[in-house]
Amino acid sequence: MTVAVVLMALFGSAWLLAVIEGWTTTGRLSLAAPVLSGLAHLGRESIVPRSPDRVFFEAAPVLLLVVAVLGAAVLPLAPDLIIADLGTGALFINAALAYVLVALIMAGWGPDGAYAMIGGWRFLGQLIAYSMLIVMPITAVAMRAESLVNTAIVGSQAGLWNIVYQPLGFVLFFIAAMALAFRAPFDLPIAAGELAGGVDAEYTGVRLAVLRLARLTLVVTLASATTVFFLGGWHGPLLPPWAWSLIKTLAVAMSMLLAGRYLPRIREADLMRWCWTLGIPLALVNIIIVGLLVLVVP
Amino acid sequence: MSATQQYVLLLGIALGTVGVVLSLYGVARSMGRTRREPGKDVPASAGILSRDPVWGRYHARYYGYALLFLAFDMEMAFMYPWAVVYKEVGLVALLDMGVFLAILFLGLLYGWSQGALRRQ
Amino acid sequence: MTSDPSITATGTRQKRSSVLQKLVSRALARNLSCLIVPGPEVALAHGLDVKAAGMRISSTPRDAGVLLIIGGLSEKMGDAAAVLYAQMPRPRAILMVGGQTPSTLPDADISAGFSQEELTEAIGRLQRALAEGAFAASPEDFDSSVLHASIEYVCPMHPEVVEDEPGSCPKCGMDLVAREAGESTPEHGHEHENHHDHEHHEHEHEHEHEHEHEHEHCHDDEHHGHQGHQDHEHEKHEHGDHDHEDEHAGHDHGEHDHSGHDHGGSGFMSMIEVTKDLPRSADGLQMDWLEVPFGPVFPGLPGGLKLTLTLDGDGVTEGQAMSLVGMSTAGEDEGMDMDMDVETFLEHLSTAMPLAPVSYRLLACLAIERVAGLEDDPATAGPRAAALERERIASHLGWLAQLGRQLGFAWLTERASTLQLEIQSASRERLTELEPALRALAARLGRTPLLESRLRGIGMLPPDSTELRGPIVRAADEGGDAWARLWQRLSEISASLDLIKEAEEPRLPALRNIGHVSGTGEATVDTPRGEARLSLKLERGQVKSYRLDTACSHHIGLVAGLVEGRELGDALVAVGSLDLSPWEVIS
């Protein structure tokens, strides 16, 4: 039961995001558009490049979708609306999402095409940049909650959301989450203007549909993680807990989706330099500030 | 729910997702197979048919970052258990981790000064 | 042209009895995405708004169902279009706007003229055709000679010398030998190879080859000496378990891989030997360099421009650009009789330059009038100047839209192309109304985060660059990078607006009556991309010969210097910042 509800919420949000995305790109708000486009993808041919690495090529979209779903499975919608409330839930998210990289490397290497391969290796560089900015803010969150259990983390924000308690951590995490979901302006591995689709370039038909679904689900998962870690999860007045979770998740996901429209793509060299020379020191500062706050403020 | 049951549930969800994807593939397959035609299976490259394999030795210019990352990443293994008990232990934990992080930060600074933090 | 509601057999999918088909066909019809050949900027320059007409614009053939061809294509672009069409998944269709379908492609499914109404109507027809006939009983394979390896000519002594045409080697003067492009050794006849290629496709139908399998196979027969010969390895790989391939792979192919050096011969391949002659990157590591085509139909670059970059990782070691659509001077040079009516010549020149038709029409008018000895007429000069300035604004907006596409900056692309479409045919009054919008766009770009870091320091010209013209040379004083060029273009937009406000109503330049004069004339016009010069010779009112000198012909030579040693993204930004119009490149 719980499983069904959570998965419906997940894919429902992904569908809503697809509607919004379609709205921003075509200017028409149509609830049926994602379904139609999915059907159209089913109707197209799904070309397999004369791929010397068929296994990678086939595995990549599925792996991406699986890790996005697994990530969402450990995030609570409401105190009892969670598929698996692991003892190390906050760490499990990281572990699941680390395989986004693996999926992209597979997708890049598999088809033996230049654009895809460059895209795949670019994303490895991107991971090296954003990865620490995902884990370090989560550490600071865990310090306050004294736990890695996701429901406990939400519980610790009953009085004050973490976005207020540790705004620096929120900013870093949000940016890093966008980089993880390779949304614009961090869409280096799939950059249309630079790599003509990059890792996506060789996927067509139903495989492309799965890949698109996986990317949207990934955005929802990350938005949900942001909600749980920084926006107080299900806490909120009046509405039932699950509604608050969903509203916050959708708001974060939409802001991730829309931010890219108004920004040019970042340079890879800049991304790496800024993350390492600015982001990581700031994340350390965040940990120290939170450390002091936790000790000083009861 | 015990931890083991939770893992089994997660495994089941993963397998279920794979199953859904496979059934989608099945539906797509029912529309007909991909027709083999000349040029179609060559990786697309902007209107030029380039058949050369691209799997060569690839120059990853971020290897300086990668080396530092490999070492720096390990810090996380220690930070999570630390974070969980931090409040309980108090100031000692802060000092302890402060020293640890300072040591690591030194390594980062060294790498920075030596030019590891740039495209090679 | 199609009353029959179905797309051609080269585009449909094989029919299978499926209940879903009907539904899927309708979904397909409502989800059109197109790949524009030569490029979206050409559609915009013709005043076509593809998105408003109901199609998404896709960046790769893999994601497109419609090949939208705008205008007539040059021969090389026809080849590229055939490759793109072949790489599109079925069901696919060809929509031709103006001009003839290139001979490499099947006849267009739907044709339309250069107007938004016709385009919208054509897309409607296409949707009906797709909804009815996306699946057919007997689709045909699409095949074209372009899809089989082409012939190129190499020097037997210098593997790095590769030419498209027979001739002699520039290094040693030996006659060049024909071989299949992408192949390595001259001894294989191409017919044999073509045959081979078919065979490979057939085999692939039957065998989903397994990697491990192939590995063991190679293991046994102990050839280690042909690593550089990747193409053959590839073939062999595809076949995997076919014995006749062994002989093939056993040849001693000594002398070619992508970097073209020699390491064959010895029984055991040594890595030191492989790497010792390779050129080194700046950090001293020798990797395999990869030659990757960017263009002619690449989302980040103007269509028709073929940029070939040699990549070392994601860094560019060298690059060269060529235009596949540029005007060739052949047959139009002095000494050749061409006999063209002046009006025809006017049309010819302005349609040959789709990104700046007004400027070139004006240029031709001026040059022809010079022959007749006519001086500037204040009555026509004002409207002409206004039309030129209006085109300058539109062209710069088109460049901004292209910049947005390149940088994934969707807002900029939308804003700039909307404005461009509006301004192209705007009256003076309308232009004045649009002025605040243009100024707001500039202000907004100044405030956009990441944009400056993306453009600053990119595309610096080498100090000894000569023959620079237009915005590029005017931006050279301000730092001479892509950022300075952006601001130069923005300030030219506002300067042009001021000029138009003081000038008269813009009107398309029309030729004054000159009668049947003879003689030579020369004129210069400051086109949006820099000065263009035209000198022509008339005999009794017929254009005998002409010589055109454009800014882009010179600017395209800058590309090699701009991309060298850059990161891939930066190199593309640098090339984009030049605002090359491949049509204005005279070869």
Next chain:
Amino acid sequence: MTAVLIVALLTGAILFGIGLYGALSQTNLVMIMMGVELMLAGSMVNLVAFWRFLHPEAYSGQMFVLVVMTVMALEMAVGFGVAIARFRARGSVEMEEAEDLKG
């Protein structure tokens, strides 16, 4: 209960064996490191099994696994550093390159 321990220990042993084979048989520095990683993975399996089934109260067992993981990462960092330097100097990371050249 001991059955699980034995299964884990067997797995660890076999992983260690495969890793040792790889480390000894490969000619390339990076491949040798992969062998070493497998050996370390094998030993980690053993350590975790010992902790879980023999001394669940002694968390130094888990601590030890953390240290082994650190060693893995550091081995890679230093190993790749050496590989880069060696490649830069010699154009190869094959360990037996000199002999190969002789014939």
Next chain:
Amino acid sequence: MYAQAFFVAVFGLAAIGFGVVVFRTSSMVRSALALLFSQTAVGCMFLAMQTEFLGVLQIMMMATEMSIMAIFMVMFMMDPGGLGGMDMSHQKRFSIGAGVSAAVIAIAVALLSDWGPAADQVPDAAAQTRALGMELLGRSMLIFETAGITILTAMIAATAVAIPVQNPASKNDTEASE
């Protein structure tokens, strides 16, 4: 109990299977990713053995580390795509002997030793993590700080060896060209 044995065995077999693939494929990226999945399977074994923190940590760390392994493989192997299908090994017989004998000895020790009674219960994951934290800040504090020093040493060593020394002039050049 049986379920536990089952899962440990399944993931153990997966780890071994992927471990074998590492040295049997000629595509270097496959090789590295096979190692990655072997390590992931080891992580899953940890989970099956109720050592959740270490298991999840292993799964997470190895994804990134082995991917970095993959890029270094692609940089430094002669034929990363495995298109040439060449053999990159030597002293095969000796290595097989060594590997087999090491495994056999370890198996023998595992089977022949008397391991005594096995513990039935372990604390749940949250408690384990907490206990590990206490261990980290208590008895094992020195080990923890030593690990810090070791990481520092490794960072310095790797940087010093791998990053070419550059004179200030050329450094400015490269910075400007970034």
